[in-house]
Amino acid sequence: ACGAEDGEKAAGPSGAPAPKTVTLVSHDSFNASKEVLAAFTQQTGFTVKVLKSGDAGEAVNKEILTKGAPQGDVFFGVDNTLLSRALDNGIFVPYEAKGLDRVPAAYQLDKEHRVTPIDSGDICVNYDKKYFADKKLAPPVTFDDLAKPAYKDLLVVENPERSSPGLGFLLGTAAKYGDDGWQDYWSKLKANGVKTVDSWELAYNQEFSGSAGGKKAKGDRPLVVSYASSPPVEVLYGEPQPKEAPTGVSTGTCFRQTEFAGLLNGAKNPEGGKALIDFLISKKFQEDMPLQMFVNPVAKDAALPELFTKHGVVVGKPETMAPEKIAEKRDPWIQQWSSLVLK
Amino acid sequence: MAAPVAFFALFFAWPVVSIVERGLRVDGAWQFGRFGETLSRPEILDVLWFTCWQALASTGLTLLIALPGAYVFARFDFPGKGLLRAVVTVPFVMPTVMVGTAFLALVGRGGLLDGLWGVRLDTTVWAILIAHVFFNYAVVVRTVGGLWAQLDPRQEEAARVLGASRWRAWRTVTLPALAPSVAAAALMVFLFTASSFAVVQILGGSTYSTLETEIYRQTVVRFDLTTAAVLTMVQFAAVGLVLVVHARTVRRRETALKLVAPEQTARRPRGAGQWALFAGVLLSVALLIVLPLGVLVERSFATSHGYGFDYYRALRTPDPSGTFLVPLLDTIGNSLRYAVVATLIALVVGGLAAAALTRRAGRLVRGFDALLMLPLGVSAVTVGFGFLITLDEPPLDLRASWILVPLAQALVGVPFVVRTMLPVLRAVDERLREAAAVLGASPWRAWREVDLPLVRRALLIAAGFAFAVSLGEFGATVFIARPDSPTLPVAVARLLGRPGELNYGQAMALSTILMVVCAVSLLLLERLRTERTSGEF
Amino acid sequence: MLRLDGATVRFGARAALDAVDLEVADHETVCVLGPSGSGKSTLLRAVAGLQALDGGRVLLGGADQRGVPVHRRGVGLMFQDHQLFPQRDVGGNVAFGLRMHGAGKAEQTERVRELLDLVGLPGAERRAVSALSGGEQQRVALARALAPRPRLLMLDEPLGQLDRGLRERLVVELRQLFGRLGTTVLAVTHDQGDAFALADRVVVMRDGRIAQSGAPVEVWSRPASEFVARFLGFDNVVAARVTGAVAETVWGKIPVPDDAPQGERRLLVRPGGVRIVPVEEAPAWTVESRTFRGSHVVVRLRPADGPPLDAELPLREVPGEGAEVGVDFRTEDVVVLGDDTP
């Protein structure tokens, strides 16, 4: 029943002859094309079994709960906002992946190599091109722009407490205006009519005037916090595919998210796990990634697909923040933010 | 009795107790101090207060609107009744995300109300309450209607000739007889709405939050297991309190009733009053249920160049990025398979439990009865995390096994089965069983020959519930379902989580398919009911 | 008070009430008799408005009751199967109608006490109805129907499960009560004794129609048809040719009243009108069986030819089984029957 048995028997307990399956635990958004995974099997002899474990936060928490007896060998999908929590709880063991030299040092946030950077993406404000064209108004570019009267009542953001792009945007403003400056900025945003909803889905599909769902729901916000990769995806999933993306990115409003993978403490197949981490930063996987998960590769030698080069944007100077600082400030900031914006 | 107890101990009590213990005992020290601390925080008290009153209000509103519906379904005969009964159950399977969207189209900006009167209810508590009615209409119609259709109409006649008006006769005679099933329905609605998550999140904006959202936040976002455990204990206490109140009210009302075959109680509406009631119920169903669902259907056909089947066609072709390893249509098969297995588990476990609980016995049995209801009132995250830290050793390393999905779904299905069957089983006159015994039937045979035919209707209703619940279940499935066999709601959620018109359209199309699959399955189940009974007659 | 005009109720093809015309005067007590399934209960339900008519009308106090809801008709009905409310205790059941009519608490208590006394269940107020014996339940149902003092009270087998002593007492007390209150009563019973004792008029039903209607003595002494005769328990019916005051039958020549209709007829001899005499002329009658019936014995006599004849004899006059006896008929107990089309 349910056809899930196959391949599982191979994953015997340790002690048995080297298992032929390596299990990758990840969040819901993980995707890889079949050919690429098949190539890994061909190279190493290991088959990959993927377990999706809820959204990113949920997935990390689960690994913490099952520390020592993990569900798999490798975990992929811990980002800089969650990294400290993962590292402090010791769910990973160090492994320096082969080919790490091709990854810029800026991405390598853990000097002990307990985690390996795999991809990066930027959380940025997106705008509805048609709206600004119709209004003959220049779309905003920077954080400061968003607080200007010209853009009053145009922006919808996600609640950082309940949504990861929401949190990214908050961290971006904090990085930009400083630990004690962002509150002022948000007061201005609030005065400028920022709207908050609970999830990306609601913001993007309901409130944002530039998306298909938003159009149907008569969404009236031409600015939304989303990803820098959203416009190319709009093209990819256009029906029919448009020549040009209907949305654009305000490149001065971005916060960089980097996702890492690591070898799990207590993995039953550490050999396979190591091989898999090597593979995740290989050119093949890195080039497959953008169209699967709509993120940017971290390996310098990985070429971006045409879709990204044509419709994507280059974010020159995204905001960033150290994971330790995020871990420390996240809760108090969210609380401050709530009383500032929601009340 | 042993089987249901084992099932619950293993798949509910143990995981939940473990996760709570993990939260409450940090480095070997119990953190009881956190109770006082947590419970004195004003925002937590706000959450508690809101959770309770909105659940009570939702339950009251649902009963108010759905009881006339239960009457119409139980006592009137009209063409398309089976279809309509299936349709009102469809909301039950709908992923709440979709429902939120649909409701926003009704009560939100540019929605029906906005267009007609310029009224917007989104981010008000009314939107939440109405959506809760939408979700739980079928709970009342099915649980109460099941018993109602089998009540002897002559009881009401007896009241009428003693001078009671139609309404008075209903209130003084029928309602007390229905009390156990009304209480069961109210209990389920209360537990559902008290643990409402997505509806509150979507329709309430960021303003409202319930205990459930708070637990989710503490567990998943903040990873503060201690606070989560404290809140879970509060949830337990609250649910326990509700269960005690329920047991109290019901115990006094349970009486043996004269049950008749449901086929003989329904007839066409007669007279202006009955037609008006009938029309009113149809109207409320149309407004509350058909319209929101209709919005989703409409959107699944509305492409950028007029209406068409484009999104449905897209479901058949592989995803341009290859995201889904299987064509989206295969998710229907996955969903159905899970749902069937979950329904079977729920029926077996719930049926056994209901049979054991029929004979009103001591405190222990009552306690077990209450325990069976807990899964409805306990956060899915709590159970899910509990699974993870308990079912991790062979032979019970089920963490990555497909069986965990139907098991988790059955956990929600079992209370339905028990609560729909018990009011009927307990109303069966003991002397009918005695009649079977003196005719040579052993107790087991008597159960099969007397109780089973009488509860078969309730059983099928319960099966419908269990099926619908697992078809639409999301919370548990989403983190267990394997990527190569996602269920329909999981696929919908993944589609909605991405930008792009095609994703949005396909999500709508898939939701529409989910509705149709649900309605058709329930209709088939109804067919089963009429065919079997006509054999009996 | 009550009038039925061609009242018809059909269940599928079968008519449970077939164009019934019936009138019940104010303060009259009418008993409906009839075999099982003849439509008695259906008649009461139709009057109460619980059973929609397929034809005809029901009038109460001269007003057509079409469209008048049950509770506005001012009629009371005691159901054949009681239909006590299981959620209420005895007192709650009896007081129900009073409550519906807005009686005060004190009045309710008082009246419930009175009625429970009447039906022989004093002090049973707080008992659960499921813990009552069959007859006790019937008495509670009776008390419940009596409580609101409806202008037309309909009773469906009100005393069927009671023993003779209690029944006789109740018949007397009910008659007095109805007389005092001026209640109009339409009661169904299968017990002819009850019917005759309670009723001003009896109505005999057959297959949804009224076969005979009249004062008890009248129906008893002059059954209109063989059906009514047999229904009253008279099985001594035989074909006869009536000429003057004598009827010729297979049982021999039988004296009939002077004004009897003449010609080919059916003839009824009431068992009480058969006397045993010494054998005078052959062929003699043989005593086939004897059934003890309490105050009398029914002796079945087999003639040489023709159907058997039942004789009701006092215990002391009963001949032995197998004895050969002669038979004599008392004219007053011989009835020439009418046509047997109901």
Added chain:
Amino acid sequence: MLRLDGATVRFGARAALDAVDLEVADHETVCVLGPSGSGKSTLLRAVAGLQALDGGRVLLGGADQRGVPVHRRGVGLMFQDHQLFPQRDVGGNVAFGLRMHGAGKAEQTERVRELLDLVGLPGAERRAVSALSGGEQQRVALARALAPRPRLLMLDEPLGQLDRGLRERLVVELRQLFGRLGTTVLAVTHDQGDAFALADRVVVMRDGRIAQSGAPVEVWSRPASEFVARFLGFDNVVAARVTGAVAETVWGKIPVPDDAPQGERRLLVRPGGVRIVPVEEAPAWTVESRTFRGSHVVVRLRPADGPPLDAELPLREVPGEGAEVGVDFRTEDVVVLGDDTP
């Protein structure tokens, strides 16, 4: 076949069965009579095992039945309130017991047909039980109880809702049937006529105890106590001082049988034993009321002093209401009663 040894059933403080000893022989038909609430149904339920005993034993075929489950006792029981299975049609109800005993399809069909013929409901197999009249339901219940041919058949008011004609036919046919099959029968009825016609022996119950047990004629002609006498409908009971063959009462001197017990006693005069004679000696009796009872009229006579006296008279001998008459007693209908402690 069946023996009860001090069987006791208590509901709260009240004993519904109070140390009942009873024996029913193989092939015997015993009828249980008694006022409403006297414990008749409880007796049957105790034998069937549906009601746990608080004391005493039930033996079937010599074996103590304690701990034997209901369905293994091999007894049949027809419930007073029928308890037909609502979800099954008439045929399904009647066939139920046969099915439980593993009868084949063909046998079931055949036997259901037979039994429905017997109870006068031919062809009713496919009808819904809720669409039956009260009497029809009772007959289905009877057929259902008869179907599996239990060795001990218990019937609780099997004919209570049927009209006299049908009842008399059924009594005869049931008697024949039981004779043919050798069934042992324990039947409850409130109708003395039925009891006397059906039973080899009658048992009169009072408040959970057996007040008298014996052959019908015996019980009828020599009620053991005032209770039994009154229960049988004899209200002419009076205090008397018996000396030789004469009893002195407020009604005057009454002749009693020669062997009557002597001294202060209660005396029963059966209404049939009262004859009206012309007034001979003052004070005369006054005719207080007359109740028409079908084959006879009950005339209530009021003496100058003492309780009233009922006389059962043929219609033609009834004096007018208010008439002054004399009274004569027939010795055979005078019974000197025993002690009235049940």
